[in-house]
Amino acid sequence: MQHTHISAKQGLFDLKLRELWQYRDLVWLFTRRSFIVTYTQTILGPLWLIINPLLTGITYVVLFGNIAKLSTDGVPQLLFYLSGHAIWSFFSGCVVKNASTFADNAYLFGKVYFPRLVIPVSNVLGNAILFLIQMLLVFALLLWYSFQGLVHPLWSIWILLPFLLLLLGVMGMGTGLIISSLTTKYRDLRVLLDFGMTLWMYATPVVYPLSAVDASLRRYILINPVSPVIELFRHILFGVGDVSSASLAYSFFFTVAAALAGIVIFNHVERTFMDTV
Amino acid sequence: MDEQNLSLRLRGVKKQYRLGLINHQTLQQDLQSWWARRRGRDDPNQRIGTSTDQAGQFFWALDGVDLDIHRGERIGIIGANGAGKSTLLKIICRITAPTEGEIDIWGRVSSMLEVGTGFHREMTGRENIYMNGAILGMSRSEIDACLEDIIDFSELREFIDTPVKRYSSGMFVKLAFSVAAHLQSEIMIMDEVLAVGDMAFQQKCLARMRRAADEENRTVLYVSHNMSTIRQLCDRCIVLDRGRVIFDGDTERAIAAYLDHSLGEHETDMDLNLKSHSRRAVDTGVLMTRLTLTDKITAVYEKGEALRMRLVLRTTKPAPPLLFRLTLRSEADVGLATAWSPAIETDGVGEQIVCLSLPLDNIAKGNFYAGLGVYRSDELGRRIPLDYIRHAFKFEVCGLPIWNTEAHGYMALPPMEAAPAER
Numbered sequence: 001m002q003h004t005h006i007s008a009k010q011g012l013f014d015l016k017l018r019e020l021w022q023y024r025d026l027v028w029l030f031t032r033r034s035f036i037v038t039y040t041q042t043i044l045g046p047l048w049l050i051i052n053p054l055l056t057g058i059t060y061v062v063l064f065g066n067i068a069k070l071s072t073d074g075v076p077q078l079l080f081y082l083s084g085h086a087i088w089s090f091f092s093g094c095v096v097k098n099a100s101t102f103a104d105n106a107y108l109f110g111k112v113y114f115p116r117l118v119i120p121v122s123n124v125l126g127n128a129i130l131f132l133i134q135m136l137l138v139f140a141l142l143l144w145y146s147f148q149g150l151v152h153p154l155w156s157i158w159i160l161l162p163f164l165l166l167l168l169g170v171m172g173m174g175t176g177l178i179i180s181s182l183t184t185k186y187r188d189l190r191v192l193l194d195f196g197m198t199l200w201m202y203a204t205p206v207v208y209p210l211s212a213v214d215a216s217l218r219r220y221i222l223i224n225p226v227s228p229v230i231e232l233f234r235h236i237l238f239g240v241g242d243v244s245s246a247s248l249a250y251s252f253f254f255t256v257a258a259a260l261a262g263i264v265i266f267n268h269v270e271r272t273f274m275d276t277v
Numbered sequence: 278m279d280e281q282n283l284s285l286r287l288r289g290v291k292k293q294y295r296l297g298l299i300n301h302q303t304l305q306q307d308l309q310s311w312w313a314r315r316r317g318r319d320d321p322n323q324r325i326g327t328s329t330d331q332a333g334q335f336f337w338a339l340d341g342v343d344l345d346i347h348r349g350e351r352i353g354i355i356g357a358n359g360a361g362k363s364t365l366l367k368i369i370c371r372i373t374a375p376t377e378g379e380i381d382i383w384g385r386v387s388s389m390l391e392v393g394t395g396f397h398r399e400m401t402g403r404e405n406i407y408m409n410g411a412i413l414g415m416s417r418s419e420i421d422a423c424l425e426d427i428i429d430f431s432e433l434r435e436f437i438d439t440p441v442k443r444y445s446s447g448m449f450v451k452l453a454f455s456v457a458a459h460l461q462s463e464i465m466i467m468d469e470v471l472a473v474g475d476m477a478f479q480q481k482c483l484a485r486m487r488r489a490a491d492e493e494n495r496t497v498l499y500v501s502h503n504m505s506t507i508r509q510l511c512d513r514c515i516v517l518d519r520g521r522v523i524f525d526g527d528t529e530r531a532i533a534a535y536l537d538h539s540l541g542e543h544e545t546d547m548d549l550n551l552k553s554h555s556r557r558a559v560d561t562g563v564l565m566t567r568l569t570l571t572d573k574i575t576a577v578y579e580k581g582e583a584l585r586m587r588l589v590l591r592t593t594k595p596a597p598p599l600l601f602r603l604t605l606r607s608e609a610d611v612g613l614a615t616a617w618s619p620a621i622e623t624d625g626v627g628e629q630i631v632c633l634s635l636p637l638d639n640i641a642k643g644n645f646y647a648g649l650g651v652y653r654s655d656e657l658g659r660r661i662p663l664d665y666i667r668h669a670f671k672f673e674v675c676g677l678p679i680w681n682t683e684a685h686g687y688m689a690l691p692p693m694e695a696a697p698a699e700r
Binding site for chain 1: 291294367368370371372373374375376377378379380381382383384385386388397399400404407408411412413414416417440463
């Protein structure tokens with residue numbers, strides 16, 4: 001029979017990952033629930049998952065491509081912006097959704113126990129599904145353009161895509177969890193979050209390629225741990241972009257640090273969170 | 278005791294909460310307070326009426342609880358509001374962590390602190406069963422295995438694929454309880470869930486709980502203020518008072534211990550601040566603070582005497598005309614009768630003293646608990662509680678020696694009329 005020991009003292013690095021695995025069905029159910037809840041009683045239903053990014057992509061083409069005339073490294077504009085938007089919304093979705101973990105689920109956390117990490121993990125999973133749906137669109141365009149010889153995907157390293165996704169998801173989750181733990185104490189940080197994420201997007205080569213950035217500014221863009229991952233993503237997809245293994249290693253270590261810090265703080269806050277709301 | 282048979286073991290479990298302001302909600306206020314303290318000024322965010330020394334004080338919601346609970350036991354937990362019942366359950370369910378102490382749990386715990394946790398209005402009954410089951414710790418295959426039983430138990434087969442937003446609240450509860458009742462957990466925890474739902478379903482649930490304990494050897498922990506369901510379900514009771522276990526054992530004796538403890542025996546001058554006021558009447562601006570049984574040394578009355586009381590109220594805002602209620606309950610905590618006063622005016626804010634008098638002509642004999650309440654009436658003439666104490670004091674009426682409460686009851690009704698029938 002299962003034996004549980006609860007003690008006032010808890011190890012700092014007890015991440016409870018084994019318990020999380022036992023609750024894997026719940027992760028999936030939470031993910032499913034968020035889709036059902038979002039798309040019941042809408043006319044177009046899941047079609048929004050395609051329409052939304054398409055409209056955003058077209059807006060970007062007009063705004064950044066035609067008016068601001070930003071470079072796209074020779075990649076067709078719609079494809080460039082759609083893929084950039086897809087990967088960025090995956091990352092920012094992971095951050096924003098997890099940043100409100102406690103606020104969104106207070107009613108559940110106050111009533112019943114389950115490993116709280118289920119929620120962040122299911123948030124990442126949900127965002128990954130959204131990303132994959134958007135990628136169908138990107139993939140269709142990519143095939144079309146590569147037949148025409150306008151882009152040259154590096155098919156042989158597409159195997160890296162899942163790892164890239166995992167890296168970005170975990171980085172987003174870690175960052176989001178740190179923020180969520182802070183927002184239980186200071187709610188005004190949530191107001192800053194939307195603004196902060198917009199700013200972060202412009203500090204990331206999403207609507208422009210890294211190659212278009214001045215060599216003097218590039219240093220600063222690369223302090224941002226998301227930048228190398230996005231460049232790698234573009235490199236895999238279109239065969240363009242600057243990727244150095246040093247900057248990727250930096251992203252990797254940032255991810256590990258953010259995830260560890262996020263989970264440790266989260267587990268700590270979770271133990272007594274219900275006493276403070 | 279044989280450890281194999283243990284289901285729960287608590288050792289020195291304590292839980293501390295902080296009184297007063299825990300922290301400000303925004304960073305700006307925190308900085309403001311910090312700045313004011315630095316300059317030696319008053320904190321601008323201090324709640325009015327609290328002193329700086331009080332904020333930051335701690336109190337123990339649980340103050341060293343030791344318990345051994347064995348498999349198959351049906352445990353009732355009783356105690357006044359604030360005694361620590363819910364805190365105890367929350368710690369066992371791992372909703373919050375203890376401040377001190379160790380807890381060992383053998384088996385899975387399923388809690389029903391509130392039914393229907395995780396239910397989403399947009400999802401169908403069936404989808405919610407899976408969701409709810411998974412939240413409570415079941416795997417998909419376990420739910421698959423008992424899905425049919427759950428649907429049958431809930432009596433909602435025809436509505437099972439309807440979104441639960443179209444359910445009535447009764448249906449909602451039935452579905453939720455059915456999921457919880459079929460959980461494959463070794464320890465079931467319930468906090469007054471049975472207060473809802475119709476009587477027949479309530480009885481069905483109690484029976485299900487009993488069976489879970491008796492036949493499937495599961496442990497049931499049940500918190501309630503409803504002594505009759507405690508009596509029906511539990512074979513052992515724990516009485517909590519201010520975070521400590523003051524009684525642990527037989528249910529009937531526990532209920533008596535709880536009632537006697539919360540009321541000093543036959544007291545005549547009572548500080549009502551120490552009694553448990555009912556929860557829904559919080560911060561209405563009216564609070565009963567002191568009660569004196571006029572001209573009495575012990576609360577023992579002769580039949581035909583009047584129960585005369587002097588009640589002190591504290592009003593923090595101008596109060597509407599007040600009505601007073603007195604409810605008699607038997608020693609077994611069964612409601613017997615209620616008397617109402619007409620509405621009386623009070624003046625202003627502060628201490629109010631009211632004299633109440635109830636003739637005891639119809640009370641034949643026995644020991645009684647008296648519940649005392651202050652009400653106002655709304656535009657439609659309904660009575661709205663402002664403050665209520667379910668067990669305010671205990672008193673005895675010495676009736677005729679030949680009156681036997683077992684046989685005759687507690688009340689003497691007005692004499693019947695009898696006359697020879699006209700032919």
